[in-house]
Amino acid sequence: MRFLCVLIGSLLGISSPLSALILIEDVMSPKDQEETGVSKLTRMEKLYLEKWLNKKFILKSEKEQINDTTSLYVSEIINQGQQLRLSNNSLYEIAPDDWELAQAWIAPTVVRVTFSNDPYYPWTITNPLSGYSVRGRLIGTERPQFLPPVQPQPSIPSEEAPSELPQEQPQPEDQNASPPPQELPPSQEEELQTQEAVPQQTAPSKQTP
Known part of the structure; x- marks a missing residue:
């Protein structure tokens, strides 16, 4: 019964002021009749259904269906x-x-x-x-023309890297630390090494009689 109600509503959607005879065998394929349950009706039931449809509705011509935009x-x-x-x-x-x-x-x-x-x-x-x-x-190719505009999503601010790296702070000098050794000129360094290499001679001690 539900299939018949839907069938009637579907035929209503293609109605038109132009006069055209509605014949189930012409407007419905065998597959459509099987899927909607019309194929289970007897020949007499189909005739009564066609009579009722033609009394209530008018079939739209194929040309009107194409030109109707x-x-x-x-x-x-x-x-x-x-x-x-x-x-x-x-x-x-x-x-x-x-x-x-x-x-x-x-x-x-x-x-x-x-x-x-x-x-x-x-x-x-x-x-x-x-x-x-x-x-x-x-899921198809073309969307209805009355779709609402897509609202832009707010952008999430990214963490910006610091433009300059932090500079190292100078360490305070240790006042108790010994100063670094000073470098001597080459001439003074050679003279110092020579003095260290020559053994120092001690004066002979006087013998007592």
Whole structure:
């Protein structure tokens, strides 16, 4: 029953003032009929469904679908509702809880993309006429034009290296330390070495008689 309700809402999204007969075999592929449960209906049930759809809704022609650029619509349903591609080539990953609903949509279905409160799936894709919506996360090439501007992140100041290294302070001189030996000129140094090498002669002592 839920599939039939979603099917009706999807067909409502492609309605138009132009008159066109809605035939299930023409507007739904065998795969779509199997996924939505329509294939399980008897021939008589399908006829009653077609009669009710034609009484309530008008099918949009293919030319109108191509020329209609006033709103987005679902252009492709991928992996049984796990992903939806919209007419602006944006690709959305659908929340697992909404796969069953997204799988039952029929392309093209007019949708409106708005923000959601889900941090993991921040977009809501809604059929404005039927009221059905799914949550999605944008993973495709083109983003909606109404995305809010990205706020610049505050830069973290980096620790600047000091421009000059600290200079070593002179150590105080030790007043008790002995002064360093002074160097002598070469001539005085040789003379000093000669004096040290010659043994000093002592005068003979006088003998007493």
